[in-house]
Amino acid sequence: MPHYSDTGGSVESNGQRLARLRARRRWTQQRLATEAGYSLAAVRAYEQGRRSLDRPQIVLAFAKALDCHPTEITGGPYVPVSSDTEGQSAVAAVAAVRRALLRHGRPARPEEHEAAVVDLAELRRRVTEANGFRQAAALAKSGAVLPALLRDLQVACEVTEGDQRREAFGLLTSGYECAMQYLYKLGHTSDATLATERVVWSARETGDPLRVLAAHWYDAGEFLSIGEHDEAGAIIDDALTDLGALRERRPEAVSLRGAFHLKAALNSARAADAQAAESHWAKAKEAAEELGEDRNDFQLQFGPTNVAIWGVSLPVELGKGRVAVDRADKLRLPQKFSSERRSHYFIDVGRAYFYNGQREQALGAFLKAERLAPQATRMHAGVRETVGTMIRTQKRGELVELGIRLGVV
Known part of the structure; x- marks a missing residue:
């Protein structure tokens, strides 16, 4: 029914x-x-x-x-229910963000006053603000600032030269990453793919080899999301080879190497290769131990805590709920971790509980995720499907109320 x-x-x-x-x-x-x-x-x-x-x-x-x-x-994409005013605000800017992405690579044709007021320090502040909204999973605020920010960054890339131009492209890369995450969280996958292409292109203009490799982390994710595991694996392998050739020992390089091993672990899990997934996760743990701290290089959160979180996520991908719950029981997330990352963790924990038949605990985890990141949780395909299944087979109070907010009732 x-x-x-x-x-x-x-x-x-x-x-x-x-x-x-x-x-x-x-x-x-x-x-x-x-x-x-x-x-x-x-x-x-x-x-x-x-x-x-x-x-x-x-x-x-x-x-x-x-x-x-x-x-x-x-x-996907899903339409927020009419009572979710914040969700309605979040999706309102999708068309404007898409237009800004389509303008990429075209002449910006700035007005004289636009070119005259280009201020990289101010643009850096605005990009930092946008990344803050991204990490807080504040999708409505992201949508409100991204269209104008992307336009101003595109103008800056056109009117600057030399080191300033490379810096402008670095900021534009980060802006496109924010747009990509905003669109992805709202379920607009085709537009998110477009944003990823812009990330890769603009990263090349920075002249920073680590920045270019970081962009390919997202590029691999695009192929992973449509089941092209061989292509995703090739991108990851090439990146790890390039990182080895650079012989970089800076924390940024170690962090990036670990992040690619996590991506490889996810790719293996999606391809139902549990052994390879565990092997790459172990290599990521080694990188995290070498790093010795949680970092956010290139907006890719990596370190001991994030590796532990992935230790929960990977068995969820493989349908191993008991392994995921056992690992989650040993993990305590630091409060400083972003709302975006913590909410996704609780989504995975909820799905793990569901696989174990622990429905009350699953509901509790989903409610924690929703409190941390309401729109991202309500738009999450796995949450919507799992909660819908729970409701179809056993309706009860708080579960139905969550289903209403998700729009699956």
């Missing part, structure tokens, strides 16, 4: 979208099961909403079999 949003429209589950995509190809459930490598019973359970279709690894397997984009199964 479909359930309904606060606007009265039918809300599809991932399983219902999967069934519709299968029917569009005129496949039987058995044909889909064979093509995707899952049992007929599993396909039936997913389509009927009795089993949560939230794990990216499984979504990607079905998407590949059906030759569709994963978001055709997960349903």
Whole structure:
């Protein structure tokens, strides 16, 4: 049975979208099961909403079999419910951010007064502010500042020269990263991909080899998100090779090396290679121990705490809820960690509890994530699908209230 949003429209589950995509190809459930490598019973359970279709690894397997984009199964981007005024504000700027991204590489044609007031110190302050909104998962505030900021950074790159131009492109790279995360969190994956391309291009203009490699961390993520594991792996391997050739021992290089091993671990987990995932996670732990502190180089949080967080996330990706919960029980997040990162951690913990059948604990973790980052949690495909499944099989107070805020009831 479909359930309904606060606007009265039918809300599809991932399983219902999967069934519709299968029917569009005129496949039987058995044909889909064979093509995707899952049992007929599993396909039936997913389509009927009795089993949560939230794990990216499984979504990607079905998407590949059906030759569709994963978001055709997960349903993004989502529209915030009418009562979520902050969410409505967050999505209001998507079109303006997209326009700013499309302007990339085109002549900025600045007015005389725009060129005259270019101030790199002020732009640096504004980029720092935007990154603060990003780390706080303040999507509405991000959307409010990004369009004008990106325009001013594009102008600065056009009217400056030499070292100032390279600095301007470094700031523009960071601005594009903020835009990418803003769009990704709101489920606008195609626009986020466009932003990632801009990150890679502008990073090259900085002349900083570490900055260029950091941009490829996001580039690898684009291929990972659509199940192109070989391509993602090639980008990661090339980056690790280049880092080795640079023979850099600065903390920034060590941090970047560790971050790439974490990305490799995730890529392996999504490809159902648990052994490789654990191997790369172990190498990331070595880098974190060498670093000895939590850092935020290139806006890539890395260090002992982040490695421990990934130690929870990776078994969740592999469907190993008990391993994830055992590791989470030993982890205490420092309060200084960003709301964005802490909320994602609690999302993973909630999914791990759900896999274990611990539904009350799963709900509690999701509510913690929502308190830290309301819009990012409500827009998270895994949360929406898991909560929807919980509601379909066992409705109760706080769970239904969360479902209403998510728009899955």
